[in-house]
Amino acid sequence: xxxxxxxxxxxxxxxxxxxxxxxxxxxxxxxxxxxxxxxxxxxxxxxxxxxxxxxxxxxxxxxxxxxxxxxxxxxxxxxxxxxxxxxxxxxxxxxxxxxxxxxxxxxxxxxxxxxxxxxxxxxxxxxxxxxxxxxxxxxxxxxxxxxxxxxxxxxxxxxxxxxxxxxxxxxxxxxxxxxxxxxxxxxxxxxxxxxxxxxxxxxxxxxxxxxxxxxxxxxxxxxx
Numbered sequence: 001x002x003x004x005x006x007x008x009x010x011x012x013x014x015x016x017x018x019x020x021x022x023x024x025x026x027x028x029x030x031x032x033x034x035x036x037x038x039x040x041x042x043x044x045x046x047x048x049x050x051x052x053x054x055x056x057x058x059x060x061x062x063x064x065x066x067x068x069x070x071x072x073x074x075x076x077x078x079x080x081x082x083x084x085x086x087x088x089x090x091x092x093x094x095x096x097x098x099x100x101x102x103x104x105x106x107x108x109x110x111x112x113x114x115x116x117x118x119x120x121x122x123x124x125x126x127x128x129x130x131x132x133x134x135x136x137x138x139x140x141x142x143x144x145x146x147x148x149x150x151x152x153x154x155x156x157x158x159x160x161x162x163x164x165x166x167x168x169x170x171x172x173x174x175x176x177x178x179x180x181x182x183x184x185x186x187x188x189x190x191x192x193x194x195x196x197x198x199x200x201x202x203x204x205x206x207x208x209x210x211x212x213x214x215x216x217x218x219x220x221x222x223x224x
Contacts, residue, residue, distance in 0.1 A: 006048075013038045013048055014062060017055040022103050026056055051130035058136045060111045063104035064143050070097055071150045083158025084218055088211055090151055091177055095207050098185040105185045111140065112182075148174050155218075164218045176217070180210045 016038035020029045031052060035045040049055045074093045078086035098105035118126045131137050151174040158164030166173065184206060 009040075010048055010058075013040070013045060014055065014058050018059055018062075018103065021056070021059065026052070050133070053128060053130035054134040054136060056107060056110075057131065057134045057140060059103070060107040061136045061140050061143075063101070063107050064140060064146070066101070066104065067094065067097055067108070068143060068146045068150070070094075071147055075150065075154060082163035083154050083156070083161050084163035084215070086154040087151060087158060087164070087177070087218065088215060090154060091181055091214055092207065092211060094147075094181045095184050095210065098181075098188045099203070102188065105188055109182070109185060111144075115144070148178065151177065158218065165221045166218055167221065173218070177214055180214060184210055 013034065017029070017034050019037055020034050024033075029052060031045055032042050034052075034055065035042045038045065049058070070093050071090055074089045075086060078089050114127075114131075118124070124132060148171070152170045155164060155170040155173055159170070168176075184203075187203070187206065
């Protein structure tokens, strides 16, 4: 019962942090504002989360969980279709996820930037103490590769059913597709909450272009 109460309280706090981060951004957010939103004292907040960074990582973990769940839903919905259609649906689903969850796309981009700058966490000198002490950082590492693995699985299925013709390693193709989608996510992030397109380019057109490029790539035997 005690563990259940603690988990429920953590959820309330993370919910409050999500609201505040959405409103003012991570840098401008204050722990007292999060405590007020959660209807708890600042002392209680620090009992659960010792730093704002730890809360940001908790939100990152939530974002990755939601994204992975979205992938599973898409895979189940497309299980009777070709592997190619499932992969393209995953890509479209990720882009839609970024549109609908501006903050989630932002925290994931920040996390993968952290991974890259710290050599996948092995260079601890570049990690803050708050990150190193965060259990959510450990939990994120356990699921950070899941979206990639699920995509690889569907690419391999597409190769077996003949809908994906390109003779490139499935993980390399996954990273190629991921790079297209991450570029889209960065446009969303740069545009802000309103998702107003940069340079007056339609986000729908950009999404459709990404999917068209991916389809052409996956169905090409030569790739280049």
